[in-house]
Amino acid sequence: DSGVTQTxxxxxxxxxxxxxxxxxxxxxDLSVYWYQQSLDQGLxxxxxxxxxxxxxxxxxxxxxxxxxxxxxHSELNLSSLELGDSALYFCASSVTDRGDIQxxxxxxxxxxx
Amino acid sequence: QQQVKQSPQSLIVQKGGIxxxxxxxxxxxxxxFPWYQQFPGKGPALLIAIRPDVSEKKEGRFxxxxxxxAKQFSLHIMDSQPGDSATYFCxxxxxxxYIPTFGRGTSLIVHP
Numbered sequence: 001d002s003g004v005t006q007t008x009x010x011x012x013x014x015x016x017x018x019x020x021x022x023x024x025x026x027x028x029d030l031s032v033y034w035y036q037q038s039l040d041q042g043l044x045x046x047x048x049x050x051x052x053x054x055x056x057x058x059x060x061x062x063x064x065x066x067x068x069x070x071x072x073h074s075e076l077n078l079s080s081l082e083l084g085d086s087a088l089y090f091c092a093s094s095v096t097d098r099g100d101i102q103x104x105x106x107x108x109x110x111x112x113x
Numbered sequence: 114q115q116q117v118k119q120s121p122q123s124l125i126v127q128k129g130g131i132x133x134x135x136x137x138x139x140x141x142x143x144x145x146f147p148w149y150q151q152f153p154g155k156g157p158a159l160l161i162a163i164r165p166d167v168s169e170k171k172e173g174r175f176x177x178x179x180x181x182x183a184k185q186f187s188l189h190i191m192d193s194q195p196g197d198s199a200t201y202f203c204x205x206x207x208x209x210x211y212i213p214t215f216g217r218g219t220s221l222i223v224h225p
Contacts, residue, residue, distance in 0.1 A: 002156065033212075043157070043202060043215040056210050090156050099211040100145060104156030 003027065004105035006091050012111045018079040021108045025072055025093030031055070032074040033094070033102060034066055038087035049074055050097040081112045116140055117205050119216025126223050132190040134219045136203035139184065143205035147213065148177065148188050151200045160201070161188075193223045
């Protein structure tokens with residue numbers, strides 16, 4: 001167990017809808033990272049937060065947004081969902097903003113029908 | 114543009130054999146090269162990592178070989194075991210942020 005908790009494990013929704021994925025980092029970790037894993041694109045970095053502030057941005061669509069709260073948990077919001085958004089979404093955390101050692105959660109599997 | 118190319122896509126090895134997975138990168142600014150192991154239903158887990166100032170790093174049965182001039186690095190799993198059956202991802206990142214760019218993954222099956 002990595003200590004990173006993601007909820008829900010599975011999410012089934014329809015096109016055009018909006019969903020929120022939640023991540024609780026390991027105790028003491030200040031950085032949270034979001035990744036998307038799909039058959040088409042592989043494993044891709046979306047966005048990083050460090051102690052509540054956005055630190056780095058990757059291939060994140062404008063329809064997607066994230067935030068990190070004062071208790072350090074993070075949420076990834078996906079809106080106007082399309083079929084192609086179906087993927088595994090992983091959250092990872094690290095102690096500092098230096099992400100050389102990241103601990104991944106078990107992921108949320110999103111199915112857009 | 115795929116910045117980190119990984120091969121093979123899948124690999125079948127007999128128990129006790131050597132598993133070899135190769136990666137090549139393009140961006141010479143990359144200076145941190147981790148390998149991740151992912152079991153079904155789990156997230157990736159950091160297995161071993163290397164920086165370009167060394168050509169080899171060994172941890173137990175796992176060894177990374179690094180060739181800076183060729184911009185290539187590889188993972189060797191010695192005495193492969195059925196419990197090693199998983200998907201392996203190589204990655205590369207720049208120092209500072211350490212945000213990884215992943216290869217496409219290699220599905221390893223070790224037959225008993």
